[in-house]
Amino acid sequence: MPDSAAVELTGPGLLLRPWRDADAAAVLEVLRDPAITQWNPQGDVNDLEAARRWVRRRADWSGGSHIALAVVDPAAPETLSGSVSLHRIQDGDASIGYWTSPTARGRGLASAAVARLTTWAFAELGLYRIELCHAVPNSASCRVAERAGYLAEGTLRQSYRYGDGRRYDEHLHARLATD
Ligand SMILES: CC(C)(COP(=O)(O)OP(=O)(O)OC[C@H]1O[C@@H](n2cnc3c(N)ncnc32)[C@H](O)[C@@H]1OP(=O)(O)O)[C@@H](O)C(=O)NCCC(=O)NCCS
Numbered sequence: 001m002p003d004s005a006a007v008e009l010t011g012p013g014l015l016l017r018p019w020r021d022a023d024a025a026a027v028l029e030v031l032r033d034p035a036i037t038q039w040n041p042q043g044d045v046n047d048l049e050a051a052r053r054w055v056r057r058r059a060d061w062s063g064g065s066h067i068a069l070a071v072v073d074p075a076a077p078e079t080l081s082g083s084v085s086l087h088r089i090q091d092g093d094a095s096i097g098y099w100t101s102p103t104a105r106g107r108g109l110a111s112a113a114v115a116r117l118t119t120w121a122f123a124e125l126g127l128y129r130i131e132l133c134h135a136v137p138n139s140a141s142c143r144v145a146e147r148a149g150y151l152a153e154g155t156l157r158q159s160y161r162y163g164d165g166r167r168y169d170e171h172l173h174a175r176l177a178t179d
Pocket residue numbers: 035036039040098099100101104105106107108109110111112133134135138139140141143144147
């Protein structure tokens with residue numbers, strides 16, 4: 001697993017960079033967004049200290065099971081626009097997760113970030129299959145999956161408890177290194 005400090009991924013209008021302590025205040029603010037608390041709940045990040053722990057966990061890839069990068073505008077790399085990460089990395093498999101800040105939405109950023117991290121992970125980590133799950137009512141996330149090349153594979157029944165405490169059916173999408 002590479003050191004997170006050594007990884008920066010770029011694309012048109014896109015920079016994925018390592019998480020930094022200085023992101024904690026923005027993380028605290030963005031994680032209050034109702035769409036994130038509902039569809040991508042991050043646990044109790046209620047103060048700056050908890051936000052700093054959140055950032056440091058994401059910057060530490062030494063466990064080998066996760067990779068996480070901040071999504072920022074290359075012209076303003078201090079300003080946080082989103083998050084993209086791989087979890088449960090094992091034996092060539094992984095799951096991908098993401099969110100964007102409310103002000104950054106609707107510009108194709110999540111789709112571009114997911115596609116960029118995916119192609120890098122196939123090439124540099126040797127992954128073979130990456131899964132993406134979203135609650136069925138989360139149509140924006142379904143579009144992100146489609147635009148990032150994750151094919152729909154089916155519907156999981158009542159498979160995950162989201163922010164409101166209810167279980168939702170989820171769409172399972174996945175992308176293979178050979179797609
Ligand atoms: C889902 C999310 C990451 C999308 O971020 P984004 O940067 O706006 O995504 P993109 O701009 O790349 O693409 C959004 C797509 O969803 C569509 N979309 C946006 N809001 C939508 C809505 N409420 N209903 C249906 N589609 C919607 C956009 O039109 C676009 O599709 P298009 O290319 O066909 O026009 C963002 O809304 C978010 O952070 N939501 C909360 C957390 C979350 O759901 N994370 C994913 C958990 S699986």
